[in-house]
Amino acid sequence: MAMAVSTRGSEPIRFAYWVPNVSGGLVISKIPQRTSWDADYNRRLAQIAEAAGFDYALTQIRFTAGYGAEYQHESVAFSHALLAATSRLKVIAALLPGPWNPTLAAKQVATIAELTGGRIAVNIVSGWFSGEFRAIGEPWLDHDERYRRSEEFIRSLKGIWTQDNFSFRGDFYRYADYTLKPKPSAGLPEIFQGGSSRAARDMAARVSDWYFTNGNTPENIRAQVEDVQAKARENGHAVRIGVNAFVIARDTEAEARAVLQEIIDHADPEAVKAFGHEVKNAGKASPEGEGNWAKSSFEDLVQYNDGFKTNLIGTPDQIAERIVALKDVGVDLALLGFLHFQEDVQYFGAHVIPRVRALEAARERRAEAA
Structure with a gap:
């Protein structure tokens, strides 16, 4: 079977990090973390990430406490x-249709742009926590x-940002000769979305600029990439x-594996099981009966x-090679979480990103020679 290739060919893979604007970090574990949800910590983290070579930061949206995320x-x-803290x-x-209306979101984002x-970009979250x-x-x-609501939300955003006298008549949102000024003047804000269900992938193949998938092995990710890209080409x-x-x-790999084991050993069993129950139920509600976490x-x-499934756990050389393997199956961006965000992002920028760029450059040279 032919290997999938990135939709952007020889472009360098990009890096994003999860913003810890929610307490508890990115693991449901009681392991000590030198990470904070407060504003000063996050401003400094954004500056560290920018200097380290990250392209994007993704803020999270939650309205209620749960699974260790009290704030x-x-x-x-x-x-x-x-x-404001970066250049x-x-x-x-992240925007959640329901609490947000496309009119407000379009105006907010156009102003920030x-x-x-x-x-500024947006991540449209369709919702999994009833x-x-x-x-x-x-x-x-x-x-x-x-x-369906999220797709109408995205179509509304794009229409408001690109058209005067925008009209739209959907099941969830309706517009009649609406004109937003000023529109985004530095190019349209990119639209991201996630999900692994048939509905999520089909929506991405119709309207989204970026499709996020959960962590997985390169082989399993390749199957998702090929599916989404084939549908997108059809559209x-x-x-x-x-x-x-x-x-x-x-x-050393031993050090990295020891940290992983410590995270799991300190997991909060009740919170993990409650989270698993909620997300697996959300997946079972899809027509195919399977969602992002079905096999977790x-x-x-x-x-x-x-x-953890993506296995970016080990030495900088091991991780760099695995990132390039992800690029080989069609991944354009790695969205990363860390235990101790500030120091781990700094270490990643100093030791992993340069190795990734060196591997990419070596492949380019071999391709040119061939």
Whole structure:
């Protein structure tokens, strides 16, 4: 079988990090973490990431406490704070249709784009936690209905940002001769989305700029990439691929594996099982009866988005080689979580990214010679 290749050919793989604007870090574990959800810590982290060579930061959206996340900063406002502290980094603000209306979102993002030279993007989260929707008084739609709403949300954003007298008549959103000014002047804000269900992948293949998938092996990721890209080609659409990973980079593989084991040993069993119950139920609600976490073990679920499965755990050389292997199967961006964010991001920038770039350059030279 032919190997999938990145939709961007020889472009360098890009790097993003999960912004810890939610307490508890990126693992459901009681292991001590030198990571904070507060604003000063995150401003400094954004500056470290920018200097380290990261391209994007992704802010999280949550409205209720759960699974160790007792405190949550709102994503759009927090994104703006990080943009104000940096000069190159692009920040992806998570938006949840239901609490957000496309009209407000389009205006918020257009204004932030104007203030920051176009360094704002959005991640449209269709929703998986029914308890959160009930808590804030939002209707909980059936699985595929949530993705239909998200697609209308994205189509509305794009229409508002590109057209005067925009009109749209959907099942969830309607517009009649609406004109937003100013529109984003530094190019359209990129639109990201996640999910592994048929509805999620089909939506990405129609309307999204980026498709995020949970962590997985290169072989399993390749199957998802080939599926999404084939559908996108049928639609005359282009979409890039991002994959979630949790990075534990240490001087030796033994050190890195010991950290992973310590995270799992200190996992909060009740919280992990509750999280697993909720996300697996969300997947079972899809027509195909399978979602992002359908095959996730207890150990996998300790990291919210199956980041351990991607296996970026080891020495800088091992991790760099695995990142290039992800690129070989069509991944354009690695979305990364860390245990001790500031020092781990700095270490990754100093020791892993240069190795990735060297491997990419060596491949380019071999390709040119061939």
